[in-house]
Amino acid sequence: MDGTSLALPTFTDVLAAAARIAPHAHVTPVLRSRTLDALAGCELHFKCEPLQRSGAFKFRGACNAVWSLPQDVAARGVVTHSSGNHGGALALAARTRDIACHVVVPEGAVAAKLAAIAGYGARVHRCAPTIAAREAAAAQVQRDTGATLVHPYTDPRVIAGQGTAALELLAAAPALDALVVPVGGGGLASGCALVLAALAPACELLLAEPRGAADTAASLAAGRRVTEFVPDTLCDGLRGTLGAPDFELLHAHGAQVAVVEDADTVAALRLLWTRLKLLVEPSSAIALAAVLQQRERFAGRRVGVLLSGGNVDPAAAAQWFASAAT
Amino acid sequence: MDGTSLALPTFTDVLAAAARIAPHAHVTPVLRSRTLDALAGCELHFKCEPLQRSGAFKFRGACNAVWSLPQDVAARGVVTHSSGNHGGALALAARTRDIACHVVVPEGAVAAKLAAIAGYGARVHRCAPTIAAREAAAAQVQRDTGATLVHPYTDPRVIAGQGTAALELLAAAPALDALVVPVGGGGLASGCALVLAALAPACELLLAEPRGAADTAASLAAGRRVTEFVPDTLCDGLRGTLGAPDFELLHAHGAQVAVVEDADTVAALRLLWTRLKLLVEPSSAIALAAVLQQRERFAGRRVGVLLSGGNVDPAAAAQWFASAAT
Numbered sequence: 001m002d003g004t005s006l007a008l009p010t011f012t013d014v015l016a017a018a019a020r021i022a023p024h025a026h027v028t029p030v031l032r033s034r035t036l037d038a039l040a041g042c043e044l045h046f047k048c049e050p051l052q053r054s055g056a057f058k059f060r061g062a063c064n065a066v067w068s069l070p071q072d073v074a075a076r077g078v079v080t081h082s083s084g085n086h087g088g089a090l091a092l093a094a095r096t097r098d099i100a101c102h103v104v105v106p107e108g109a110v111a112a113k114l115a116a117i118a119g120y121g122a123r124v125h126r127c128a129p130t131i132a133a134r135e136a137a138a139a140q141v142q143r144d145t146g147a148t149l150v151h152p153y154t155d156p157r158v159i160a161g162q163g164t165a166a167l168e169l170l171a172a173a174p175a176l177d178a179l180v181v182p183v184g185g186g187g188l189a190s191g192c193a194l195v196l197a198a199l200a201p202a203c204e205l206l207l208a209e210p211r212g213a214a215d216t217a218a219s220l221a222a223g224r225r226v227t228e229f230v231p232d233t234l235c236d237g238l239r240g241t242l243g244a245p246d247f248e249l250l251h252a253h254g255a256q257v258a259v260v261e262d263a264d265t266v267a268a269l270r271l272l273w274t275r276l277k278l279l280v281e282p283s284s285a286i287a288l289a290a291v292l293q294q295r296e297r298f299a300g301r302r303v304g305v306l307l308s309g310g311n312v313d314p315a316a317a318a319q320w321f322a323s324a325a326t
Numbered sequence: 327m328d329g330t331s332l333a334l335p336t337f338t339d340v341l342a343a344a345a346r347i348a349p350h351a352h353v354t355p356v357l358r359s360r361t362l363d364a365l366a367g368c369e370l371h372f373k374c375e376p377l378q379r380s381g382a383f384k385f386r387g388a389c390n391a392v393w394s395l396p397q398d399v400a401a402r403g404v405v406t407h408s409s410g411n412h413g414g415a416l417a418l419a420a421r422t423r424d425i426a427c428h429v430v431v432p433e434g435a436v437a438a439k440l441a442a443i444a445g446y447g448a449r450v451h452r453c454a455p456t457i458a459a460r461e462a463a464a465a466q467v468q469r470d471t472g473a474t475l476v477h478p479y480t481d482p483r484v485i486a487g488q489g490t491a492a493l494e495l496l497a498a499a500p501a502l503d504a505l506v507v508p509v510g511g512g513g514l515a516s517g518c519a520l521v522l523a524a525l526a527p528a529c530e531l532l533l534a535e536p537r538g539a540a541d542t543a544a545s546l547a548a549g550r551r552v553t554e555f556v557p558d559t560l561c562d563g564l565r566g567t568l569g570a571p572d573f574e575l576l577h578a579h580g581a582q583v584a585v586v587e588d589a590d591t592v593a594a595l596r597l598l599w600t601r602l603k604l605l606v607e608p609s610s611a612i613a614l615a616a617v618l619q620q621r622e623r624f625a626g627r628r629v630g631v632l633l634s635g636g637n638v639d640p641a642a643a644a645q646w647f648a649s650a651a652t
Contacts, residue, residue, distance in 0.1 A: 029355040031377060051602070273605055274438070278603060278604065278605070279603045317647045318645075318648035321640045321643045321644035322648075
């Protein structure tokens with residue numbers, strides 16, 4: 001279930017994914033703000049995945065997985081477990097191929113994300129908020145329906161699909177000195193690592209991780225996956241544990257990690273609202289917070305910032321706005 | 327002061343403006359949302375001026391005006407009166423040429439916009455919230471400093487500059503059947519009319535105007551400018567009176583007007599947040615509200631929607647979010 005038995009994806013897989021998802025996915029814009037540049041002391045290029053279909057980069061990997069399946073396998077549908085964006089993305093991807101989608105959703109998921117999963121036509125299965133309960137429920141759906149499991153961040157088709165975001169960013173903003181990417185399960189981060197290794201080996205990869213779920217920082221420091229921790233962070237998209245293939249790819253790449261406090265993430269989120277006019281999730285804003293935390297590292301450099309998604313609950317957003325107004 | 331003595335701009339002026347502002351302005355993205363398409367029953371192409379520099383299309387006209395001035399005239403600075411986005415835009419445009427900028431701001435302006443004007447380095451002059459007080463204060467600055475007046479919507483350089491938004495939209499989304507544009511003073515609307523007349527004469531121009539400031543609807547119906555009204559609308563950018571040259575251009579073009587209730591505008595604003603992830607002003611969201619109001623008119627057609635700006639106060643945004651959450 002953890003994907004350890006799956007082959008690691010390669011840069012060639014990312015290129016194949018780009019061609020496969022092109023009919024379905026948006027090429028998202030890369031936005032600039034001179035005010036934010038001045039604030040950060042470097043040149044920022046924001047890759048805007050909140051503007052991707054389903055409101056997050058997750059559509060890339062889900063779409064690649066769905067369209068990689070042979071027709072007879074696809075006909076039995078797909079299944080995943082997800083507390084949020086991957087579930088909505090897989091539901092929408094399944095709809096582009098007109099196949100069934102089952103999503104196992106743990107209690108406590110963000111309401112806006114749950115609504116999206118159902119809204120895109122997936123069948124929702126609720127379960128307890130533990131990895132074991134999620135995997136058991138997904139396995140049951142597999143047995144019942146013959147659906148193919150599409151894991152949110154260890155499936156090599158998913159990792160390759162996520163990498164297409166970096167491919168597009170490098171095309172729009174060549175010669176980046178660094179790329180900052182949020183890290184949770186690691187699918188996006190490791191997909192980006194594949195692209196940087198092939199196309200921009202001199203470009204530094206910095207992962208942004210919340211203090212309350214800093215297992216990637218611990219894992220890369222220890223040289224082995226650290227999986228025992230209880231996540232405690234506002235960044236609901238980054239509470240997962242770094243996957244095994246993701247760890248392998250990121251460790252081999254020599255990725256660095258910036259550990260960020262939630263308060264700094266919320267401040268960055270407000271900046272993105274007021275300066276970029278973009279409504280992003282805390283799990284995205286953390287990437288800008290990491291840049292602002294490490295000004296000296298980035299001073300005067302050309303930095304890509306991967307904004308990963310924008311699915312927030314209005315009630316939470318109201319709170320963040322209200323606290324910004326005082 | 328009303329611009330009646332100024333020559334009307336032409337399409338050639340819009341082309342010249344496009345070349346003039348290119349080194350300074352963003353080419354803003356055109357965004358799509360299939361969910362919004364399904365909701366509206368037509369194909370929507372959103373031109374995203376909240377992502378323009380200064381957070382609104384106003385930078386286009388201001389920048390064109392500032393860079394149209396001969397060097398010796400420019401050296402004495404520019405002045406305007408504005409309750410909001412034009413003031414911030416002119417301040418930023420003046421900064422791109424390193425000249426002085428004075429902005430006369432009436433009491434009651436949105437705090438975020440006032441902060442932007444000062445933040446971009448303009449000298450702010452407060453006055454009473456009447457047209458007469460605004461014009462008197464601006465005239466005084468002109469006498470004191472020799473600065474050139476750049477009127478927010480009657481200056482032909484401003485109108486031509488605003489038209490560049492439609493130019494870019496048609497390049498990104500050709501063969502539009504209709505274009506929906508918010509109307510206040512009319513600078514954006516009349517600039518767009520010049521572009522449609524030259525490049526897409528079959529494309530219908532629909533102006534979106536709040537019920538509480540529907541002087542353009544009244545003026546075009548009467549065949550003469552109706553200037554006696556007291557604005558009462560949430561759309562702070564659309565409270566102004568249609569300018570004389572703007573009236574002439576829009577009347578000659580045969581533009582139609584959709585009059586929109588503020589409640590529908592707020593509903594549209596929430597849709598743009600949740601589906602397009604974009605934080606827009608009520609004065610922008612009104613364009614989507616107009617489309618949703620007139621479904622039959624637009625059914626199955628290709629519709630451009632000009633989102634004009636995204637400068638909102640966090641406190642107001644918090645209220646809108648909170649009411650969306652309940």
